Amino acid sequence: MPPPGARPDEIPPSIVRIRPAPDSIVVDFDGALEIRFSEPVRIPNGLAREMFVTPMETYEAEMGFSDLRLRPEDGWRDGVAYCFTIPTDGINDLLRNGMEDPVEFCFSTGGDIPDTQVEGEVIDALTGQPLEEARVIFWAGPDSIPYGAISDSIGRFATRGLPAGEYQAFGFVDRNRNMIPDRVLESYDSTSVAVSPETPAELRFVVVAPDTTPPLLARALVVGNETVQLEFDDYLLNPQPEEPGIAIRDSATNEALEIVASLIGSADAVTFPLDSAALADSIAAADSVAEADSAAVGDSTAVGDSAAVEAPSPDSVGAAASDSVTEEDPVLPSRFITVRLAAALDTGTYHVSVTGVVNVRRLAGGGDTSFVAEPEPPSGDSAAAADSVALADSAAVADSAAVADSTAAEGDSVAVEQDSVPPVPDTLDIPGVPPDTVGAPPDTVGAPPDTVRRRAPGGARRAWAPGVRGKRRRA
Template sequence: MASCAQQEIPPGGPEDRRPPVVIQTFPEPFGVLEDLNASVTFSFDERISERVAGGTLAGAFVVSPRSGDVRVSKGARSLEVRTEDGFRPGLVYRVTLQAVVSDLFGNQLVDPFELVFSTGGGEPVPTTLAGEVWDRINGRAVTDAVILAEGDDGLIHQARSDRQGIYAFRYLPAGDFRVTAFEDRNRDGDADSTEVQGVASVQLAVGDTLLVDVAILEPDTSAAVVTEAEPLDSVTVVVTFDDYLPPDAEPADWQMSVSVADTTAAGVGVAPPGVDRVVREAGYVEYVEMVADSFARLDSLDAAEAAAEAAAEAARAEAADSVVVPDSATVGT
């Protein structure tokens, strides 16, 4: 009876804890790819696994600008990347290998590897568009968001945010861009109407380095509605809404008024109070803490003044007790 041998990790020797390293690419960095139907190759210093973290080998690559679906062929120590539509002439391409590939021992790439090359048309233009993708609800950075930068020429450049929510486009052509960041929940590469997303507009000139943060939020076409208004004290009313309010909206621009609901004879002629200020909850808490701190300072001054007065009174009393009364004089006759 014969059986096929299975590939296994050789026994013995020191444990391999070092991640694989890209040692060569085709084309070389900032080189020119003349054959537009050729593969882009990443070569490693050791054998790599067919398994990637959280997806497929095709999903491990981001080709920018878009050129159709990505197809990946695996060699023992290499990955070859093709695009469905091939590469277009006269463009600068960025092919980014995400940090999801590992060796046979499970050691995963530490950082993404980015290859920049052109298909003719001159050298890449030194520009950078970067920033942070963050959640408008909790203020936290968004990891693995998809960012699309669509230019006036119709080309769509794409990137992904890292563990700190940072994205970066290098060597974009000068021009106007519509930047869209979103959580690609269905993995189709497009911002659907139900996905968390945000948009920014950018003008990029030759040599520019622009930092543009993009806040993303769940799509919502309905306006926030007041659900409750409760007096907090004699001069403060807490207003609660059924949805989150835009974090960049200025409370000072909001229009609010207070009316008198009492229609009885006792309420006739009562003027409604005016609105002095409108603040968010965080701003009100800061105001209360400031007032409390001011009162604490006044209390400290009053206590110090009282202590000083008490000390002065004690000093006066002690001085009075220490006065020597002379003996009565005896007068002889």
């Protein structure tokens, strides 16, 4: 623990001394390689297995309080350049501050260190993704010293100090941690490379699992009226070195069906040229209809120059086209071949035979199987399309009815509005009545409200209160 009041230690350890010194030549060296750190460190027990040394040897590691000592189990070879890559993952100080960058250095036990460089990448063949901590090994012959490298987090590797010459190189996933490729159990890829100081080499390993059997057709499946999907027990090269031989026959008549095209990949992942051409035609037709509609709408709604819509410029069209272009997905191996037929399949049983398909291990195979074609029920899409059309028609009918109703209602409201307007009264020519009393209640015409008394029929009398008017019903 740091003493009270002190700032916590956040500085990672660093290497302050390497002996023999980097890039030095030490003849008849028989000691241990010493690496001293700037402070006490924690070194994982498996560091000797995790680090990478070229030439490839098995090393013994001794860890001290702040240093690391390395020695080959069989001793140092004379006249060999040794290059070390020590990973920093797991090397921490006592407060767990870890080293940031790997440490790389070389020294020689005799002769100059070759100024050669070999770089490259290691990729998983089935996923197309880079492989981290994949090993690369170089052999010049059966009795030669093996050299090597290890890939980083993005699948890249680099090695230096290889003597000039011809090598057989292997990229592999070292599952059993013995630092040599096991071609029966481990995924690997191999190639040959010429190493020279004048020309740096660039390699690319696409590793796949070992396989000693050819691909075999497992089954066939109808995925459309004119489409059949073939499934194999191995991943196939994409594209194939040569066009595979595929034959589909009607089991009842032994008549061969015409095959238009076949592509590597499942039916939902491939696009046949005729499909893309039909799609382009449909898009062009839709665009022309849209242009015609927009032109008609523009003609019917144009109001002077302010309502005119400018045509897109060639620059804007080119920019839109460039924005719509996306990067294509990498071509990956697949266990499927999708076959397109010239005509729709009839109900019945069919026999499939395939020859000349090549898997990722470049083994050729094939096989045969049978499948049954059954009547295809109405698809949900077509039913949904019919429903949507019916719904659109009913909506259109409802809309037209609503428009008619609203029109009728509008006409009725106009009529009502006209009926509700009181007619202009004609001039009444009533003798003894002033002109300003026209239209006044008849019982008040010409009679002062506080002086009028009338005799009711049958001798009954009705008193009229001052300021109160009598009411009569209008006929």
